[in-house]
Amino acid sequence: MRYPRRRSCRGPSHSATPACKRSLTSISEHPAGVTITLRHTSRGAYDTARTVSNRQLDALHALAVASGTDLVWFTTPAQKQAFSDLTVRATKAIIADDQRAADDYRWYRSNWQDLQQHKDGITIDPSGQSGLIRAVSKLIPTTQQQNNDGRLSGTRDTQLPTAAAFGALTVTERGDRAQLLHAGRIWQRMHLSATVAGLALQPLCQICERADRESSAGLAPEFTDAMATMLSTGTHPVMTFRIGYPVSASLASPRRPAADVIHAWQNWSPSMNQTLHRCWAVALTGVVALLYLWIGVSAHGGQRLLGIAGGLLILAALAAAPRSRTAALVLLSVGALPLAVASWWSIVTPVLALLALLIGWSAVRNLGRPSPNIA
Ligand SMILES: Cc1cc2nc3c(=O)[nH]c(=O)nc-3n(C[C@H](O)[C@H](O)[C@H](O)COP(=O)(O)O)c2cc1C
Numbered sequence: 001m002r003y004p005r006r007r008s009c010r011g012p013s014h015s016a017t018p019a020c021k022r023s024l025t026s027i028s029e030h031p032a033g034v035t036i037t038l039r040h041t042s043r044g045a046y047d048t049a050r051t052v053s054n055r056q057l058d059a060l061h062a063l064a065v066a067s068g069t070d071l072v073w074f075t076t077p078a079q080k081q082a083f084s085d086l087t088v089r090a091t092k093a094i095i096a097d098d099q100r101a102a103d104d105y106r107w108y109r110s111n112w113q114d115l116q117q118h119k120d121g122i123t124i125d126p127s128g129q130s131g132l133i134r135a136v137s138k139l140i141p142t143t144q145q146q147n148n149d150g151r152l153s154g155t156r157d158t159q160l161p162t163a164a165a166f167g168a169l170t171v172t173e174r175g176d177r178a179q180l181l182h183a184g185r186i187w188q189r190m191h192l193s194a195t196v197a198g199l200a201l202q203p204l205c206q207i208c209e210r211a212d213r214e215s216s217a218g219l220a221p222e223f224t225d226a227m228a229t230m231l232s233t234g235t236h237p238v239m240t241f242r243i244g245y246p247v248s249a250s251l252a253s254p255r256r257p258a259a260d261v262i263h264a265w266q267n268w269s270p271s272m273n274q275t276l277h278r279c280w281a282v283a284l285t286g287v288v289a290l291l292y293l294w295i296g297v298s299a300h301g302g303q304r305l306l307g308i309a310g311g312l313l314i315l316a317a318l319a320a321a322p323r324s325r326t327a328a329l330v331l332l333s334v335g336a337l338p339l340a341v342a343s344w345w346s347i348v349t350p351v352l353a354l355l356a357l358l359i360g361w362s363a364v365r366n367l368g369r370p371s372p373n374i375a
Pocket of ligand 1: 040041043121122126203204206239251252253
């Protein structure tokens with residue numbers, strides 16, 4: 001079997017980056033890894049003449065059983081009807097909620113420029129629509145109203161009635177990020193395994209979406225409670241979906257090139273650390289300078305002068321650091337040390353001088369470096 005060449009792993013010089021080479025090797029060694037390029041969310045009709053066997057459902061269930069997470073199947077006609085009715089109601093509620101519908105629509109990429117700019121979101125190609133509708137939609141932009149109508153009719157008339165079964169991935173703690181992350185990983189494994197078996201999956205998360213909205217907007221828990229009656233007590237759905245055999249091939253969704261993501265991450269992480277470090281060191285040096293000023297203002301005679309001058313010189317060191325590190329260090333030392341020497345018998349001023357030199361040195365070094373590039 002041949003897979004498309006992953007040009008997205010090419011660096012600027014068009015040679016694969018070492019990180020990419022490593023990850024591609026390990027991915028290709030994994031049994032489900034080779035299906036990554038074949039796995040797509042499948043939103044078209046499923047084959048109603050083919051059932052998904054209990055053995056297949058059990059095999060997927062086995063991937064989901066772990067501490068705190070579980071998978072529930074809805075396979076009987078009554079269960080499927082209850083899930084379908086609730087999903088249609090949730091879809092209507094999402095569309096009727098102007099804010100929510102507008103937020104969803106912002107992800108819709110209706111023209112080529114948008115798509116190339118964002119390289120993410122929802123497009124017409126993987127929507128499961130016929131070739132004719134896809135072609136027309138690319139010529140005539142889709143309005144939010146048309147998008148809403150298409151979502152409701154697609155869900156109600158095609159996706160729900162042709163599903164072989166529905167599933168719900170659950171967690172025991174909705175606020176536990178480790179469980180949520182784990183549920184996401186389970187979903188990915190299930191989707192890859194289903195793809196190997198020729199099965200299609202599609203998240204149908206309208207009920208979860210509504211339940212989240214109810215909790216964040218303080219609405220009556222209509223969908224939260226209705227879904228809870230279909231699950232074991234103490235479990236919460238985080239991903240509801242349908243399964244079946246697809247009748248048509250699914251098309252790919254937009255993706256950012258892996259190289260973009262890897263470069264962004266590589267640049268971002270150290271830059272953020274550097275920026276945080278820089279801010280903390282400068283802020284703490286400023287606090288030490290203020291303490292010098294405060295001691296100066298409260299003292300008398302020579303110590304008053306040394307305190308006030310010390311504080312001002314430490315602030316001057318911060319101001320000078322971007323231009324001359326040497327000048328900044330001289331100002332820092334001249335500002336910090338005299339007060340400590342003049343009042344060596346007190347613990348406070350020598351300790352303060354030590355802090356001024358240590359933290360101030362770090363701040364001066366950081367301010368002397370060029371700004372991190374987060375591009
Ligand atoms: C938490 C979550 C909820 C989702 N809900 C829906 C949904 O309700 N309907 C749908 O068609 N796709 C849903 N998706 C699928 C995404 O739209 C899809 O993964 C994305 O468009 C990328 O496409 P791909 O899976 O084909 O690569 C959901 C995905 C996630 C992770």
